[in-house]
Amino acid sequence: MSISQDLAYLRAADLDEALRHLEKDGACVHGGGSDLVTCLREGTVTCAQVISIGGLDDLRAITPTSIGALATIAELGRHEEIERRLPALAAAARAVGSPQLRNQGTLGGNLCQKPRCWYWRGDFHCLRQGGDTCYAAFGQNHGHAIFGAEACVYVHPSDTAVALTAYEARVRIAGPGRSSRTRTVPVDEFFVLPADDPTRETVVGRGEIVTAVEVPAPPDGHxxxxxxxxxxxxxxxxxxxxxxxxxxxxxxxxxxxxxxxxxxxxxxxxxxxxxxxxxxxxxxxxxxxxxxxxxxxxxxxxxxxxxxxxxxxxxxxxxxxxxxxxxx
Ligand SMILES: Cc1cc2nc3c(=O)[nH]c(=O)nc-3n(C[C@H](O)[C@H](O)[C@H](O)COP(=O)(O)OP(=O)(O)OC[C@H]3O[C@@H](n4cnc5c(N)ncnc54)[C@H](O)[C@@H]3O)c2cc1C
Missing domain, CATH: 3.30.390.50 (CO dehydrogenase flavoprotein, C-terminal domain)
Known part of the structure; x- marks a missing residue:
């Protein structure tokens, strides 16, 4: 299936340039593209201008307390310091998809990826598509939610997000407009439940980019x-x-x-x-x-x-x- 939308594409040279372009109507962030491109093909995400942040090397660093949003899932899964300090996160990264997806997918993209609900990704004008019904609530729902299933019953797909929540991580978000305008959100406040807003999954707003995830030191001897x-x-x-x-x-x-x-x-x-x-x-x-x-x-x-x-x-x-x- 090819992408039927007309798209402009920009590979940003730095974070300020990416943020400047993201302020425009219909712009969206491209990390590794392993979910975004599928969503554009399916038409579940519409976007006039794709802003690639793949060239922002500042967002790749992994330090003892901070993981850049462009660190790949594969890097997290094999990083010695992450394995020693945050073993559940390293294991979660190794559990993602397949080697190809782990090489291509970034931490920021893994947290911001779209749900896999087959109704939303299929040809159903469901609640998340702007309709008034969650078809999964009374349809084929063996993969769906048993907690928090109000309004819309999809499940969050990211493995790394589960481990990061256990480590009480915080997500750093830049924008809009300037990289110096950042905010930091505890990961357990980062995701939006459908009962609060069925059309979005995270608090990342228009013009914003996840730049890093901060992970405090876990308790001694954990x-x-x-x-x-x-x-x-x-x-x-x-x-x-x-x-x-x-x-x-x-x-x-x-x-x-x-x-x-x-x-x-x-x-x-x-x-x-x-x-x-x-x-x-x-x-x-x-x-x-x-x-x-x-x-x-x-x-x-x-x-x-x-x-x-x-x-x-x-x-x-x-x-x-x-x-x-x-x-x-
Ligand atoms: C067959 C298959 C199996 C998979 N299995 C698993 C699995 O088992 N576990 C799992 O966790 N994941 C799984 N995934 C999801 C995969 O890991 C994600 O596609 C990947 O992590 C997304 O990363 P990316 O960098 O390619 O994101 P992209 O595709 O570039 O982006 C995904 C979304 O996040 C947004 N985005 C990306 N980066 C940022 C940023 N820095 N700031 C703000 N928004 C951003 C994009 O606009 C887009 O909406 C699977 C995917 C496929 C196709």
């Missing part, structure tokens, strides 16, 4: 894992995933949990923090009964659609297995 369940071994999005970051008193896995972040993917329109499960863990030893209580608490508010009740069991199973593996 452990982190990312587990993804998908229908195929590669080239596939999460049916359910979980990022878990824990720290134990005195760094001893036999002692009570002092810090817990549990975030679910593939089950909600944004990475979904399992706050009740975290509460079930903190202050307790990670034994069988604590793990069972946490897994149960994680799904207490879940609400299945006609075809995705299996996700409730998946969430519980994934949390049980991963927490058991961390119990030492």
């Amino acid at each position: 452990v982190g894992v990312y587990r993804k369940i998908r229908a195929r071994g590669a080239w596939d999005f999460a049916l359910t995933s979980a990022a878990i970051v824990l720290a134990f008193e005195g760094g001893d896995r036999g002692k009570p949990v002092r810090h817990a972040r549990l975030v679910l993917g593939g089950v909600a329109p944004a990475p979904w923090r399992a706050a009740a499960a975290e509460q079930a863990l903190v202050g307790r030893r990670l034994d069988e009964s604590t793990i069972a209580a946490a897994a149960e608490a994680a799904v207490a508010d879940a609400s299945a659609l006609d075809h995705n009740g299996f996700k409730i069991d998946l969430v519980q199973g994934v949390l049980r297995e991963e927490l058991q593996s961390l119990a030492g």
Whole structure:
């Protein structure tokens, strides 16, 4: 399928030039293009001018506390410092799609990619397309949400976003107009739920560019894992995933949990923090009964659609297995 829209294309020389052009009507950001080009072909995204930021080398750097938006998913997955410091993020990056997609896709694009709902991406004038119905809510919804499914029931597709939420990352956004006008948003406020606005997925506004993700130092002695369940071994999005970051008193896995972040993917329109499960863990030893209580608490508010009740069991199973593996 070819792109049927007329497009102008600009490869920006620096961030100010990119921001200046993005102020114009119908301009859009091109990171690696692995999702944008598909959306332009499908007509789910319309754009008059594509602004490539691929030449902005300042946005590629990975430092201990900040990851540039143009760092590729492959770079994140093999970066030694990320592996040592943020193991759940490295594992999430390695779980994305396929080697080709990880080489081409950037962190900024991975966070800002569009949902994969087959109704929205198909020929349906659904709520997200400006219509008045979410067809997935009563149609083929085995891949759709069991949490936060109000108005529109798509699930957020990014693996890295789930891990970044567990690490309490912040997203740096520049613009509009000048690169010096930046704001920083906690990643758990970065995504917009459809009940608030079904036509957008993130707080990134017109004329803005995600420039980096800042990740604070995790608690001393923490452990982190990312587990993804998908229908195929590669080239596939999460049916359910979980990022878990824990720290134990005195760094001893036999002692009570002092810090817990549990975030679910593939089950909600944004990475979904399992706050009740975290509460079930903190202050307790990670034994069988604590793990069972946490897994149960994680799904207490879940609400299945006609075809995705299996996700409730998946969430519980994934949390049980991963927490058991961390119990030492
Ligand atoms: C077959 C297939 C399987 C996949 N499987 C997975 C998977 O398992 N897990 C997963 O997480 N992803 C998966 N993906 C998605 C893939 O990882 C994304 O396509 C990729 O991460 C997007 O990165 P990009 O740099 O190519 O973004 P682009 O395609 O360039 O952009 C994507 C969107 O983000 C916007 N954007 C890009 N960069 C910025 C920025 N810096 N600031 C503001 N907006 C920006 C663009 O305007 C566009 O709307 C899959 C994709 C395909 C096609």
